[in-house]
Amino acid sequence: MGFKFETVKANRISQNIVEQIRSAILEGELKIGDQLPSEKDFARHFGVSKSSLREAYRVLEAYGLLEIRQGMSGGAFVKKVDLATIKDSFVNYLFFQNPGIREYTQIRTFIEPQVVKICAEKITDQDLEFLEDNILAMEHEPDGEAFMSDLDIAFHKKLVEIAGNKIISLIVESVQTALINIKQIVHTDRQFLTAVCDSHTKIVNALRDRDPEKASQAMIEHINEVEKGMLASKGGIMIITENGLLKKEQGSQ
Amino acid sequence: MGFKFETVKANRISQNIVEQIRSAILEGELKIGDQLPSEKDFARHFGVSKSSLREAYRVLEAYGLLEIRQGMSGGAFVKKVDLATIKDSFVNYLFFQNPGIREYTQIRTFIEPQVVKICAEKITDQDLEFLEDNILAMEHEPDGEAFMSDLDIAFHKKLVEIAGNKIISLIVESVQTALINIKQIVHTDRQFLTAVCDSHTKIVNALRDRDPEKASQAMIEHINEVEKGMLASKGGIMIITENGLLKKEQGSQ
DNA sequence: AATATTAAAACATCCGATCATTTAATATTT
DNA sequence: AAATATTAAATGATCGGATGTTTTAATATT
Known part of the structure; x- marks a missing residue:
């Protein structure tokens, strides 16, 4: 039997x-x-x-x-279960699965370009203003000390919010949190930061034009760019160590 | 300040x-x-x-x-955190967010068509056999009593496994679990079941041909079809009630 | 009316006793 | 010697009560 x-x-x-x-x-x-x-x-x-x-x-x-x-x-x-709870759960789970950077990027390229397509149709002038302010703030971040990630997260978070799908918001935010918490990679060099600002700007420009295809393309390029930056130590990647300090890891050049 | x-x-x-x-x-x-x-x-x-x-x-x-x-x-x-834990977490969270069917479908259309594109390049003959067996089993399901969902879940689960991205597997399975647990909609009518088998077959055929675009298209059609079936009560949708019994809800025609 | 005090409700922590479960060690039987 | 049964020990599970802490409501005071 x-x-x-x-x-x-x-x-x-x-x-x-x-x-x-x-x-x-x-x-x-x-x-x-x-x-x-x-x-x-x-x-x-x-x-x-x-x-x-x-x-x-x-x-x-x-x-x-x-x-x-x-x-x-x-x-x-x-109580209504809050996002932090499931984010933690995500981190706990993915810690053991330990996906590669490539896998994080892949899910992002699956979702976020399509998110901005929807944004292109729904975005309001107020939303655009928010995104522009976000980019400005990022451009004026002081070197080194500050972490790009907070502003970067806010940018992408805003986009999924505009798209208006609660499940997708949950996923995008959770994936981002897991990436940061588990891979613990945070870029701080000016060159990379500038590149991020540029691609964010391209995305916002496409959104202002209400051009879904252009926005989607800009997002794809942005994600791939970020991945490249994450994979290459060249240029300097800051890694948060166990004791909370920052360590600059030099690429093998 | x-x-x-x-x-x-x-x-x-x-x-x-x-x-x-x-x-x-x-x-x-x-x-x-x-x-x-x-x-x-x-x-x-x-x-x-x-x-x-x-x-x-x-x-x-x-x-x-x-x-x-x-x-x-x-x-x-x-212990390694298991999938069930995060699935529960997903259900807990989405219960309060209470997204519409449309939102579940949307995230699926964002991810699964791209998943099968990758499958088309990586799939093995053994995988194809598994999927074919799955369809056969579904075709021979007895009426009414059995729930399509187990086999349906297994089908989609297999696909994301082939794609080989642990994060995407997590997401697809969790979304599916949440949909079933929260919306509690399970189709049992023969007509719908047959339609599912047909679209699954189309997907597998495209995969056998290693044709990414065809597979992706078949998946998009499949998901939209399923959504239509879920939204329309017409044809009979079984709803699991609080006390575990089944109630047939008739559509407003 | 504003402030300070007091009292009560509820969780937080601790302690120690007893029960239940599981496995390792031992004894018994074949 | 091998299989089986018994016993013992370790560990969590449950219980009940004592005491501490926090928060808020009620009261008293200014």
């Missing part, structure tokens, strides 16, 4: 409670802001010890589904 | 420990399979109570970073 039985893990009390509460949330019984009973009351309700219930609350908090507050009108409250 | 201070949440002991251990893993100090000290020992080492350390272990387990086993040679072991 070609049957496979999976090992049944002993039901842990806390896990059982976690699943019950998570289901209640995902099925709409519990709404954002709803308060769950206090540890003492809920433990009694489930007929378990306080510690077991506490562990369940901790796990649900780790999932981002609960917020737990101390104090008089404190307690456990249902 | 245009400064914004974020509220500092009181450092919880368990959270502090969680961060320390997570950092140790993400910085490579702890490797997969490494065993952490027993609750008793580690609690003493940190100078905290056993319960605080237990809560930290629970959270890390929730992150998918630890596996905790009971028994004589049990304990806490560093």
Whole structure:
């Protein structure tokens, strides 16, 4: 009989409670802001010890589904899972998968050129202003010290926001976060920064013209350019070391 | 002074420990399979109570970073975060974002057509055989009872695996899982199933010819077709209700 | 009315006891 | 000697209660 039985893990009390509460949330019984009973009351309700219930609350908090507050009108409250939670999850997962820079670039080239195509049709003058300001800020970044990444992230984040697809926003931001957190590569040399500003400008120009194809092309070139910069140590790449310091790695030239 | 201070949440002991251990893993100090000290020992080492350390272990387990086993040679072991963990995270997050079907389709049309382009260049005869078997199995699915989704998921999963980008695999599978778990739409009518088999066949044929453009086109048509099927209740869509039963929702015609 | 104090609710932490599970070591049987 | 059964030890799981800390509501004071 070609049957496979999976090992049944002993039901842990806390896990059982976690699943019950998570289901209640995902099925709409519990709404954002709803308060769950206090540890003492809920433990009694489930007929378990306080510690077991506490562990369940901790796990649900780790999932981002609960917020737990101390104090008089404190307690456990249902919370909208925030982006940071899933970003962390992304980082945790991809850390072990350890994809190459090439894989990060590839997913970006799959998504972002198409994102700007949509942007070209939906973008408002206000959005354009935001993007222009972003580029200006990047151009005036002081050398070395500052990290381009914050402004760069903001630029791409704005674009996916304009495109208006919540799933795509999630993905683009998560991929970017994982890239930075895991590969820990941050460019700081002026030459590279200028190149980024230039390609950002090209993208914005295409968007101002409401030209989807031109915007898409500019984005493709931009991503490939950035990849090249990331792969080549030549020119100087700053790597964040374990103890938080910066190390300049010289290319083999 | 245009400064914004974020509220500092009181450092919880368990959270502090969680961060320390997570950092140790993400910085490579702890490797997969490494065993952490027993609750008793580690609690003493940190100078905290056993319960605080237990809560930290629970959270890390929730992150998918630890596996905790009971028994004589049990304990806490560093584990590779598995796909299920991040899929759950995806579901939790997207449940609250609640994107429309359209958004799910859009991200698929951004990624999967390009995935099959790559497949067309890398696919092996063995892969083709797998995909053909998958289609055959789907064609022979009994009516009603069976869910197309398992085989459908397997089909698309195989494709992204062939493409060989771990990030894209993660994304495609997570999006699919979220779609099924949150929108809870599963097609069971024979007509729809046949249509899916047909478009899958078209894709495989294009892949057998190693024709990227044809494969991409077939995939685009397939995704749009599926979307149409999902949006139109006409023809019968099965919806899993809260209590696990199936409800047939008739379209407004 | 503003401020300071007090009280209460709820989580945070700690402790230690007991139960359950798993595996290693040992004893027994064949 | 090998297979099997028993026992023991390590470790997590659960429990319950004691105490500390934080936050807010209620009260008292100025």
